[in-house]
Amino acid sequence: MIERRAAQRHRVFKxxxxxxxxxxxxxxxxxxxxxxxxxxxxxxATLPPSFKLSISCDNFVRNCRPVWRSDRRVGLAFVQ
Structure with a gap:
């Protein structure tokens, strides 16, 4: 599989x-x-074209959009 991500992702469970x-x-x-x-x-769940992802324990909030979906997993891209 060819890695196409510009930034390395880190495993989390939050x-x-x-x-x-x-x-x-x-x-x-x-x-x-x-x-x-x-x-x-x-x-x-049906997701809109853009939404906010928040992780309250980290005070993290980002605007994002879905870019792929596989069963229950969804890949998101953060947008400015």
Whole structure:
């Protein structure tokens, strides 16, 4: 497999929240880099084209967009 990420991702296991339109979906952040993250969702969910990912234990909030999806895992790219 060819690695196409610009920044190295680090494995993590943290609770997070996807926030959009006054609602939120709990998720588990599985890896994280300066450019994006991979998250696991508990069940099927339709995600909007852009939303905020927050990790409250780290005071971390980023605007992001989904770039790929495989079953329950979703790859995110952070946007400015």
């Amino acid at each position: 609770g997070g929240t996807i926030a959009f339109e006054n609602s939120g979906i709990a998720c588990t952040v599985r890896n994280l880099s300066a450019d994006g993250a991979a998250i696991d969702l508990d069940g099927p």
